[in-house]
Amino acid sequence: MNWDIILSTTLKAAIGVETVWYALAAIGINIHFGYTGLLNFGQSAFLAVAGYGLAVTVTVIGLPFWIGIGVGLVAAVLLAFLLGIPTLRLRADYLAIVTIAAAEIVRLIFRSVEFKSVFGGSDGRRGFSQGFYEINPYAEGTYGFWPLSFNEREMWVLTVGWVLIAIACLIVFLLMKSPWGRVLKAIREDEDAVRSLGKNVFSYKMQSLILGGVLGCLGGFVYGLATGSVQPDIFGTETTFFAYTIVILGGAARVFGPVVGASIFWVLLVLVNGLLSGAVQSGVITFMDITQVGPFRFLLVGLGLILLLVYRPQGIFGDKRELAINAR
């Protein structure tokens, strides 16, 4: 087995682009679900409208990159309103399904042949990232040290991505320490009680939905810019599920939970793959062939997830006491 490669790919995964954009999506979910108790299962739609907002503005309308970013952000806020106004009155589990439904509607429309001229059908859109890479301060070359190495494009995306994560975490930290955050947490526990104390629950939920949506949608930008393209199917329910997994892994309602969760998730995915394919190639494992590594990896990831949650149900940063309070 080539340990060098396993190690370097794993380390790369720990801070790589996927970790970044999943972490951003998860930070949004953490605000929705972890702090406010909104079971928003439509997070991928926020990423989608942001990514497509940028892509369509630049490629179809032909406006500059920064306007694309603006359009993406506005789209995320609009989506929050559209999603929130009808659904925020719903009980948590109903909200979950409705938001999945809404996100699927968004995805299906983006991928439809009907609107292919705008959204590009199942292939999505590409060619909107020049504006971003034009301001890349890194000169051409390879950066990093063994075992990590990135080219200037990756470096630029990662720098921006991690700065965004830092800002997002700071915002979450400040807000959740404040009375504003207290209202959100109270809404999570019992919104009627909060109402009886004179707080406008709907407004706070909406603020939470918008904030989480906007922070999450940054992930959509990062994804789009890193891959240079947006596709409809990446914004499916799977992405939301994984983001939830990440939140729970890290510990819900913890500022750094989503970030650590995202790292762990991708490390798990890559490490398992590295070990498995290494083992198969070097003949340590003989009961499967190399093309079965893919499914086997997911199988093990599923198993890993189960074990993690069985033995640490509160996640990495979570507080076991909190869990005990609401256990049925």
Added chain:
Amino acid sequence: MNAVPESKAAVTDRSDHLSGAENAVLRCDELIAGYLPGVNILNGSDLYVGDGELIGIIGPNGAGKSTLLKAMFGLVDIRSGTVTLKGEDITNMKAHQLVSRGVGYVPQTNNVFPSLTIEENLEMGAFQAPAKFKERFEFVCELFPALKERRKQRAGSLSGGERQMVAMARALMTEPSVLLLDEPSAGLSPKLQDLVFLQAQQINKAGVTIIMVEQNARRCLQICHRGYVLDQGRNAYTGTGRQLADDPKVIELYLGTLARA
């Protein structure tokens, strides 16, 4: 909060108290139990109840009264100590097994099934003896006529007092031999409170052993044979109902003087 002031010695010492426990139906010895890891709510409480006895437990809020009942009924993890029912060790036994051994329990909160109708709630009360359902149903409906008219109403939409009636009625569906009641009179109108106390006495007379936690402490002490005062997870005082009700210390700390003595 668990630092029990050592100075506040119980009125009786342990061996004294347990000397009467020879033929106890249900007894707890040095129970230590709690909810969260590392935090004990019960700090070694003892309690016994003889056959046909009516026992009252009173004490300040958060003393651990409900926890004690839950521990006896297998709903809280017991960390050390034992619970014995008619000589059988039932420590950490599951609730439904106790029910089949003739123990009944009315919790303090969440004591109805909200999405079931009143009738279905009561049917669940008689889960292990479905044959008796009809007869017992008539019986409890006589006690609480309000329930009969509403038999098809979902319990979740009932008023606080109506729920309490359902909860009490549910426990009466089985004809248990030992009944654990956690604040059965809370939220009931004075008239119904009377009824509950009377009923408790009556059932007790019929041979049912009862342990009753009450905040309506004075009333409780009036009807019970013996009482326990629980404070911070330990027995602070024990004695007959009268003794406790007249003890000035108990009055000052636990009973207050509002109710006219």
Added chain:
Amino acid sequence: MHAETATDRKAAALAAFKDLPHEPGVAKPDPILVVDNVVRRFGGLTAVDVGHVEVQRGSITALIGPNGAGKTTFFNQLTGFDTADSGEWTFNGRKMNGVPAHKVARAGMVRTFQLTKALSRLTVLENMRLGAQGQKGENFWRALIPGSWRGQEDQITARADELLARFKLDAKREDFAGSLSGGQRKLLEMARALMVEPELVMLDEPMAGVNPALTQSLLGHVKDLREQGMSVLFVEHDMDMVRDISDWVIVMAQGAVIAEGPPDTIMSDQRVIDAYLGAHHDAPLSESELEEQLHEAEEALEAEIQEESK
């Protein structure tokens, strides 16, 4: 000085009630809450059907009635937690029907819940802080600048600590509210409502499940509220408490107000005794009465046994 105002306020309240006729719907000299024709039906059941009722400002008013009389439902209508089928009511002269719950609370009418609503995974202290009104830090943008709300937060905390001490919850200050016992939740519920500093506080069975000794000390606090100019409307089944602190009692049965009057008068009203209080409400059971009661019970039992053995 304190004692003096205390007696003043109580006297004022009593004076206001002195000449009022003891009949349902009687007009009060200075009502804070005026309710007209509130009706709420659930299917075929009319839970609330209140013709006219007024609550005197600066007084402690008790609302009593049998279980299922509609007291809680009535509270729900008034505070915007449920929509009445018809009717209107004014608070401080302001129309309140159709006003959403949070606005009702902001207007100064705050209620507690009979089935407590502790915010489980918030600490007791945070529960309390949440009650405070007009918090700067509850605005999204200001929340981002801790300096802008720290000062106010400290004041709020001080006030919360004071109340917690009074409600004997200070030891539980940092614990999750979800870990409180049933009675402690009641206490927290009430203390939290007081954090709002409302004009009218509506307590739904605040003392059910609270230890009598503590109840007694809390009654002093409720009376203090009156002294601070607050009005109190509370539902309670504990007649000792009703008798001790209320200036006026309103009786509901089957959704309607059936009687009003000062506590003593009400408690000797035969209809109220029949519908609500029952025979033994007044006197504690004496030894002989107890005997008799048991005797009755025995007879009944005997009869039952005979029946069974047939």
Added chain:
Amino acid sequence: GGGSDTASQSTPSSAAPSSAAPAAEGDGTLTLGTLLPQTGSLAFLGPPEFAGVDLAVKEINEAGGVLGKDVVKIHTDSGDTTTNIASQSVDNLLAQKADAIIGAASSSVSETVIDKITGAGVIQFSPANTSDTFTTIADKGLYFRTSPPDKLQGRVLGDLIVADGNATVAIMAMQDSYGTGLADQVVKTVQDGGAEVVERVDYDPKAADFAADIAKIKAKNPAGIVLIGFEETAKVINELVKQGLPADKHKWYMVDGNTSNTNYVDMPKGTLKGVKGTIPGAASPEDFQKKLLEVDGDLEDFSYAPESYDAANLIALAAEAAKSDSGTAIAAKLAEVSKGGEKCDSFPTCVELLKAGKDIDYDGVSGPVEFNDAGDPAVATIGIYEYGDDNKYGTKAVEYRTGNIEG
């Protein structure tokens, strides 16, 4: 596309070897990575594609390898677009110094990794991408594909439909770049030829069922029905038969994605009798499929196996021709070995010719494969097959048509 558009690169980064992974200089060993679906909704396409590459690598190494060394292959999972596995797999391949990556199957997945792969100076060679995007994409000349040429297939199929006298035609097309691209071409040809396309339904292959889609077609009662898709076509056929549009009343036409000898054999005899399908490639797939089965006995579907096989062979030949295993060097020779020279159709024969210093023209299993400047195949042969009573198509094509893809 590939070939010569390096100049049109607009991003500041470039293929300059300085920025690329070490592989770009070549290390003497040709390392072939694959990025093909082991998981996800296209997982059924994985096994034949992997088998195609495996078969090619096996033959290459049996013939002495490339540049005197055995070709190394590294298989990785591309997943589908719902997960972002592909990107991680590419990281892995680049870390292992892959010189060329065969993949991905899905156009969408290819789009997400093309910057990463070509940015590292590595060849991306897809056996299955059909999206137009890749013709014009900025790829530093490193993107190639052997995928079935839609345009020609669509034209041949469209002409076939008209020639069969179908005045009214309905099209059921899988809703992705493969399906819609092919359908667009069929529509155009059919209409030019004078028949009418009365209905076109683009369907979501993941849909719970296809009843509504077929009902829509049924309402137009077309003479010919074109089925464009992958293996979900079996479900579509179920539905066609159910709703009373069987192959003996309406003429069905299929394409390379679903013209299969395994998917329909369980159906009642004669269900597919007379159905015509088009498959790229000059030879009947039978022999090739036998060879594939020796590599992977479990294969049930053979889609894109020829294209994968050809991709691996072409890369190996180009590496021989370039005498280097670096991505950029291979890319520069790929077009050359694919056309203009002495024809040969397997690695051993071709490599002999190369070693003899001859210019070669590799004709693969999937067709003649001649790359144009964009790295797309320029010429193709399409075979037309017809199903018999046993729901299998004959080993011999009814007809072959070879043509320039662009016309």
Added chain:
Amino acid sequence: MKIVVTTESGQPVQEVTSNAQGTWEVPIEEPGQYKVTLDAATLPQNMAIRGGNNQRAPTVYEGNPTTVLFALQAKAADGAAAPDEGGGSAFWQRAAQLTFEGFNLGLIIALAALGLSLIYGTTGLTNFAHGELVTLGALLAYLVNVPFGLHIVPAAVIAVMLAGGIGYAQDRFFWGQLRRRGTGIIAAMIVSIGVALFMRYLFLILFGGETQAYAQYNAQAGLQLGPISATPKNLISMGIELIVLIAVGFALLRTRTGKAARAVADNPALAASSGINVDRIIRIIWTGGGAIAALAGVMLGLSQNLKFTMGQELLLLIFAGVTLGGLGTAFGALIGSIIVGLFIQVSTLWIPPELKNVGALAVLILVLLFRPQGILGRRERIG
């Protein structure tokens, strides 16, 4: 008939007359676009060109023949007789077919949803692995049916029983243990995502990624019943589904175990205090839920073939059905699912089929706007 071929610019190439079969051929030198005109005057009497246009503009490519078609039709058919101009009646026929299909699909969804709803109802578990339980049933039946060669009907019975057993085992050895450890419902939900991944990829490894069909009833021909075409297997499946759904629904409402299940759902601690063996009830539900999910899988497999993702792809619709009807109610799941099924199919009368799920999901959102607790759900009282 006379046919004139010219180049695009009108340069004449050749004039031919078609032979007895009506075909003709023109050799062409250069690839490019040509014009082909049919001389309408030379048509047989009573015949006209379909669509009326007698000119075609084909592009001819090097080395390939290009075909041009002039479809003819009887002149009398000018008016209403053309098959695709049935207008109104065709619409209604399609609407009828789609309604039928809606029930067909809705019932399968309902069956799958019932299992989900049962488990959700009793344990509070939002089981994202439920789709995989559906797949499991279908694949088990395949295993017995194809490799072992048993007819699909007994195979289905065996599969359903096996799946019930697996459901039991799942709770006995897995979910039950988690409950005992006090795992919260959200953590359990994420665990179920892990289980879904695990199972789905186990299926992929064992079963492969291809689509398969059962040995029997594949591509069964349809019967024409009035405006509707349906296969016998459809009709029988629907009957079975309906019977199972109603039976289970009533069992929940009426039997002691059913009521106990609802009691456990409401408050497990209180249920235990009433003498209900909570673990046993939950195990019964898991067994039943697993079996019903498997049955749904077999039905889905019968009508749609089998694939390792078949259940996963249905999961969203299952959730939609359950939610629309009101969470935790068996009849709600039935009604909700049928509405979802109907909207998926019927909405294609107006929207492109590729977007058919959009229609159903939009209805879900709309209904919940007006009934936030679902169609059969009940609102909890406040205070």
